[in-house]
Amino acid sequence: MSNRVDEALMQWLECDMSPSAVGRLVDHPNFRQAARALNRVKVEAALHPVMSLFSKDAGHYVAAAMCFSLAGNGGITLPRLKAASAKSRLMSAGRARAMLGYWVHVGFLSVESHRQGRDAARFIPTERFVDAWCGRMRSGLASAAQLEPSVDAVLTMMHDRRILVSYAQVRGETVLAGLARAEGHESSFARIFNHSVGGGRALALLLSREADGASLASGPIAFSVQEISEHCKISRIQARRLFDAAEAEGLIEIKDGALTFSEAARRHITYATAFEFASMLRSAAVTLKAFSAPVLAAE
Secondary structure, three states, rough: OOOOOOOOHHHHHHHOOOOOHHHHHOOOHHHHHHHHHHHHHHHHHHHHHHHHHHOOHHHHHHHHHHHHHOOOOOOOOOHHHHHHHHHHHHOHHHHHHHHHHHHHHOOOEEEEEEEEOOEEEEEEEOHHHHHHHHHHHHHHHHHHHOOOOOHHHHHHHHHHHHHHHHHHHHHHHHHHHHHHHHOOOHEEEHHHHHOOOHHHHHHHHHHHHOOOOOOOOOEEEEEOHHHHHHOOOOOOHHHHHHHHHHHHHHHHHOOOOOOEEHHHHHHHHHHHHHHHHHHHHHHHHHHHHOOOOOOOOOO
8 A cells, every 4th residue: 555645536535525526527538438437337237146236226226325334334224224315315214114125135134133122123234245235336446547546546455355345335425425415316317217127227238338429428329128128137118118208208319229318318427427436536535544544644
């Protein structure tokens, strides 16, 4: 590990995850290239037998981030997960309860202590969950190196499992804080591509193979309902309904086997991508600072 904390990365400690702070990434000359790399990570994760459980829809992904964050900050209980869900403005209390049961069902959480009186049951992540979530977080951060090369310092440190787990927990906290300030939760784009089963996977698949262009999601992309159905593990009917809904809302246009995003959709995609990268960079800065502290003190 370097004896000097990288100042470029440490500037992200000041990022408050507001739309204005997140938006400055969009003008980076490598933004589009990094976005394509990130979407390829998502495509690969959707094919992984365990990581794919995170990407069914936005609720699954955010619930996993919340659980991992809560595990390192007071523990996972249903009341705490409900409170985090309310703060995120992305999930209802009922959905939080359902997701907690789902993670137990698929072997991501195990019961640490059962409910006793007023004390809620407590849950802990299993090794299966830790390995899958940390692997997904590390792969995503690698794509951000095209925007801030100094994240390589954190990636190198991640051979130490403590540091990898710490980054993944901080990432969950940063996502939650950012969602509380983010825009567009109620938009038609979010409803169709974030909250529909398979919507996020379909979006990542399309964006991962985008041809070179002036900006993210700017050009026509080859489109096949059959391919979407197979990759997203949904029926052809579900896939067709998803994109019919998007077309009806004016978010896309499909013509001659190619899909083009509308200006409104491009704005949402660009902001959401910048938000994700900002979350990674801030989390990497927090992690680097935490594990560089003894070195700095010695100096």
